[in-house]
Amino acid sequence: MNPLTSTASALLTDLYQLTMLQGYYEAGMTDTAVFELFVRKLPPGRNFFVAAGLEQAIAFIEDLHFAPSELEWVAQSGLFGAGFAQRLERFRFSGDVHAMPEGTVFFPNEPILRVTAPLPEAQLLESRVLNILHYETLVASKAARAVLVAGGKGLIDFGLRRAHGAEAGLLAARASFLVGFDGSATTLAGPVFGIPVFGTMAHSFVQAHDDEAAAFETFARAFPKNAVLLIDTYDTVAGARKVVALARRLRSRGIEVRGVRLDSGDLAALAREVREVLDAGGLERAIIFASGNLDEYRVEALARAPIDSFGVGTSLVTSSDAPYLDAVYKLQEYAGRPRRKRSAGKATWPGRKQVYREVAADGTIARDVVTLETDARPGEALLVPVMRAGRRVEKAPGLDAIRAHARRELDRLPPRLRTLGDAPPPYHVEIAPPLAALAAVVDRATAGGETRESA
Amino acid sequence: MNPLTSTASALLTDLYQLTMLQGYYEAGMTDTAVFELFVRKLPPGRNFFVAAGLEQAIAFIEDLHFAPSELEWVAQSGLFGAGFAQRLERFRFSGDVHAMPEGTVFFPNEPILRVTAPLPEAQLLESRVLNILHYETLVASKAARAVLVAGGKGLIDFGLRRAHGAEAGLLAARASFLVGFDGSATTLAGPVFGIPVFGTMAHSFVQAHDDEAAAFETFARAFPKNAVLLIDTYDTVAGARKVVALARRLRSRGIEVRGVRLDSGDLAALAREVREVLDAGGLERAIIFASGNLDEYRVEALARAPIDSFGVGTSLVTSSDAPYLDAVYKLQEYAGRPRRKRSAGKATWPGRKQVYREVAADGTIARDVVTLETDARPGEALLVPVMRAGRRVEKAPGLDAIRAHARRELDRLPPRLRTLGDAPPPYHVEIAPPLAALAAVVDRATAGGETRESA
Numbered sequence: 045m046n047p048l049t050s051t052a053s054a055l056l057t058d059l060y061q062l063t064m065l066q067g068y069y070e071a072g073m074t075d076t077a078v079f080e081l082f083v084r085k086l087p088p089g090r091n092f093f094v095a096a097g098l099e100q101a102i103a104f105i106e107d108l109h110f111a112p113s114e115l116e117w118v119a120q121s122g123l124f125g126a127g128f129a130q131r132l133e134r135f136r137f138s139g140d141v142h143a144m145p146e147g148t149v150f151f152p153n154e155p156i157l158r159v160t161a162p163l164p165e166a167q168l169l170e171s172r173v174l175n176i177l178h179y180e181t182l183v184a185s186k187a188a189r190a191v192l193v194a195g196g197k198g199l200i201d202f203g204l205r206r207a208h209g210a211e212a213g214l215l216a217a218r219a220s221f222l223v224g225f226d227g228s229a230t231t232l233a234g235p236v237f238g239i240p241v242f243g244t245m246a247h248s249f250v251q252a253h254d255d256e257a258a259a260f261e262t263f264a265r266a267f268p269k270n271a272v273l274l275i276d277t278y279d280t281v282a283g284a285r286k287v288v289a290l291a292r293r294l295r296s297r298g299i300e301v302r303g304v305r306l307d308s309g310d311l312a313a314l315a316r317e318v319r320e321v322l323d324a325g326g327l328e329r330a331i332i333f334a335s336g337n338l339d340e341y342r343v344e345a346l347a348r349a350p351i352d353s354f355g356v357g358t359s360l361v362t363s364s365d366a367p368y369l370d371a372v373y374k375l376q377e378y379a380g381r382p383r384r385k386r387s388a389g390k391a392t393w394p395g396r397k398q399v400y401r402e403v404a405a406d407g408t409i410a411r412d413v414v415t416l417e418t419d420a421r422p423g424e425a426l427l428v429p430v431m432r433a434g435r436r437v438e439k440a441p442g443l444d445a446i447r448a449h450a451r452r453e454l455d456r457l458p459p460r461l462r463t464l465g466d467a468p469p470p471y472h473v474e475i476a477p478p479l480a481a482l483a484a485v486v487d488r489a490t491a492g493g494e495t496r497e498s499a
Numbered sequence: 500m501n502p503l504t505s506t507a508s509a510l511l512t513d514l515y516q517l518t519m520l521q522g523y524y525e526a527g528m529t530d531t532a533v534f535e536l537f538v539r540k541l542p543p544g545r546n547f548f549v550a551a552g553l554e555q556a557i558a559f560i561e562d563l564h565f566a567p568s569e570l571e572w573v574a575q576s577g578l579f580g581a582g583f584a585q586r587l588e589r590f591r592f593s594g595d596v597h598a599m600p601e602g603t604v605f606f607p608n609e610p611i612l613r614v615t616a617p618l619p620e621a622q623l624l625e626s627r628v629l630n631i632l633h634y635e636t637l638v639a640s641k642a643a644r645a646v647l648v649a650g651g652k653g654l655i656d657f658g659l660r661r662a663h664g665a666e667a668g669l670l671a672a673r674a675s676f677l678v679g680f681d682g683s684a685t686t687l688a689g690p691v692f693g694i695p696v697f698g699t700m701a702h703s704f705v706q707a708h709d710d711e712a713a714a715f716e717t718f719a720r721a722f723p724k725n726a727v728l729l730i731d732t733y734d735t736v737a738g739a740r741k742v743v744a745l746a747r748r749l750r751s752r753g754i755e756v757r758g759v760r761l762d763s764g765d766l767a768a769l770a771r772e773v774r775e776v777l778d779a780g781g782l783e784r785a786i787i788f789a790s791g792n793l794d795e796y797r798v799e800a801l802a803r804a805p806i807d808s809f810g811v812g813t814s815l816v817t818s819s820d821a822p823y824l825d826a827v828y829k830l831q832e833y834a835g836r837p838r839r840k841r842s843a844g845k846a847t848w849p850g851r852k853q854v855y856r857e858v859a860a861d862g863t864i865a866r867d868v869v870t871l872e873t874d875a876r877p878g879e880a881l882l883v884p885v886m887r888a889g890r891r892v893e894k895a896p897g898l899d900a901i902r903a904h905a906r907r908e909l910d911r912l913p914p915r916l917r918t919l920g921d922a923p924p925p926y927h928v929e930i931a932p933p934l935a936a937l938a939a940v941v942d943r944a945t946a947g948g949e950t951r952e953s954a
Contacts, residue, residue, distance in 0.1 A: 178661050204630060243514025266521050
């Protein structure tokens with residue numbers, strides 16, 4: 045197998061999913077299970093999450109099967125009992141999935157995905173569905189913060205090189221675009237997702253030329269309408285002057301310099317100086333692009349500088365201030381009976397749940413209620429059916445529709461949640477009385493794990 | 500294209516690599532370029548790096564080409580000039596690569612990879628080679644810290660679910676294994692890399708049963724020699740007592756419980772209590788496995804507890820305390836002339852370089868010298884040829900050989916670098932006089948970017 049292309053394998057899962065499957069099959073435990081995926085808590089300084097990755101998760105679930113080479117490995121690994129590989133050969137997901145649409149704002153302890161399926165099927169999804177939804181949600185939640193403070197300026201994902209592997213690079217482009225980034229430098233995001241891709245030049249391009257002005261001219265001639273010239277390799281303001289001189293010279297040949305990029309130094313001060321040089325040189329329409337260790341805090345600090353667009357890279361794709369979320373996928377019900385984990389510090393709410401959102405008179409979101417699915421309430425029900433009997437319920441929404449939904453979601457955030465720091469009080473998520481009551485019943489029933497619930 | 504399998508695409512690159520390529524081709528700039536990949540600085544609290552990912556980088560470089568569907572996208576994208584796609588159709592890497600072998604300890608400003616090739620070829624490697632080497636080096640450098648403090652106890656990668664995408668999950672298994680982890684829970688790491696895979700059960704397995712003891716029995720019967728039972732779902736010590744009772748009952752049927760896993764609570768105290776319960780119950784040989792938000796600091800704190808193996812997950816695969824390294828790939832020479840970037844805070848050392856390592860009398864490493872390739876010195880030359888004229892120089896070393904090399908490298912670390920905190924003084928990396936002199940020459944030659952070096 046080629047490690048760079050085999051990551052769609054059914055074996056991209058924790059081994060314990062497979063050992064549990066063998067246990068379930070041998071014990072005949074194939075009744076209906078309900079698992080829910082949620083995030084336990086907000087990282088410090090964060091006020092909300094944005095759900096993302098559902099489209100990739102559904103594609104994975106629909107396609108999940110064991111290929112012949114994978115079955116052969118299972119059979120020959122020495123890790124499993126006789127007959128397990130044959131049983132896996134028939135594996136397909138036949139269950140239902142409910143989820144929050146991508147782009148939906150959510151909060152701790154709110155399920156964003158609920159899987160209802162025969163126990164082995166629902167169990168096997170865990171590792172990869174978490175892997176997908178965790179990462180895209182991580183990046184979307186981070187990217188949304190930059191969108192909120194950028195004041196409408198352009199934002200481009202620049203993170204591929206330091207993303208954690210190939211898929212992270214590609215999915216970061218998608219997750220940031222769906223919450224309002226304008227595009228990505230990752231070329232493959234164009235053909236795969238239809239995301240606008242942007243690219244200028246690196247310092248190496250300037251350095252490979254014997255002088256900077258020659259580099260600018262080579263590039264402008266190659267891209268007569270689109271050249272954005274990187275001017276900080278030696279001296280940023282001197283670079284801007286060279287751009288002005290070049291643009292004058294090339295204009296008569298139909299070549300227009302589109303703009304410049306700054307990648308180091310005091311970006312606010314340099315942007316002002318460069319803007320003056322460009323304007324004085326007749327390049328009022330040339331844009332100024334800024335990059336270099338930017339994150340949402342720097343974007344906010346630079347929002348009033350004469351910068352048209354920001355390239356945000358490493359901090360975005362690694363979510364460097366909070367490089368993971370406490371996302372989990374937990375059994376909430378099996379064979380019609382609610383289940384609850386009580387491990388120290390990791391207790392969960394049992395049963396099939398729904399999240400209802402209430403909106404204030406001013407249109408901002410006011411309160412969420414997490415309750416049992418059977419406890420219908422006013423407000424918007426955030427979990428909607430997305431798969432039934434193993435197939436997707438409706439055609440995947442396009443990224444444009446997801447972006448529009450995310451835009452509405454961000455627009456409905458109350459002002460205190462739109463800031464970059466902690467926003468006391470946190471958004472109010474209420475555990476509804478029927479859910480709390482059920483948890484108490486389950487606790488009594490499984491106290492010490494010794495007694496059974498009298499269902 | 501399927502976004503989950505297309506990450507081996509030549510288009511998984513920053514768009515600016517392609518725009519620069521068009522510029523280079525149009526200007527006829529195809530002379531030999533030298534790029535080097537290095538890390539600018541250590542993250543806080545870190546004392547060294549471990550090089551990893553070279554095997555995947557070489558595989559990428561050897562295979563790099565544009566498939567028909569990718570060429571079609573290039574041609575129809577509207578982003579490039581006429582003829583560019585045809586030019587890319589012939590693209591293959593024909594150059595040389597020098598690198599530090601995987602498992603080598605290294606320090607800031609030391610090149611770990613040097614590419615010597617026609618400028619467009621060397622340029623195009625940047626995004627994906629960085630993406631691969633950055634991530635595996637990040638994880639290997641983090642994993643090595645746990646290896647150094649684990650006191651020989653077992654270490655297993657548990658991180659797939661919160662790794663950043665599929666490839667990160669898979670490559671984290673490899674990067675941690677090559678520095679001394681014992682294996683991974685990521686099943687695919689078995690067939691792809693030959694890495695030992697480990698798996699027990701999740702809380703869901705326990706919860707799906709009506710009581711805990713029944714869950715343990717189901718699992719032990721399914722894995723009569725290998726069952727490791729998760730005992731913290733309700734009450735850890737009570738869980739251990741159930742394991743003892745079960746093991747007594749099943750022993751006569753040839754079923755041996757291999758061990759138990761603790762995943763929450765005060766792991767040191769619980770491990771001691773559980774060890775007593777197991778020993779008193781005749782399970783002296785049963786192992787205790789610990790997991791749950793572990794990192795190298797927790798592993799060090801638990802190294803004296805009666806725990807046999809640790810599962811380390813999220814903190815490892817996201818390198819959560821330092822989720823990225825300041826890794827860069829920089830042009831150092833073009834057409835026989837050294838090049839240097841002077842951007843504020845991002846200056847580089849010009850020219851083709853080699854790193855020499857000096858070893859102290861006690862066998863620990865003492866000092867590295869970074870100098871020009873032409874400046875031969877005593878000590879070990881760390882960069883060795885790995886590709887020549889586009890093909891790998893010799894067969895890839897197996898992971899066992901890489902592990903043995905990494906083991907020797909970690910054994911040679913001086914004691915102060917083996918601790919988890921900052922270790923003053925940092926390891927001494929000297930910039931040799933010929934290199935410093937060359938930098939001064941290049942600076943004078945390109946002052947203001949206006950004048951040319953009189954080569």
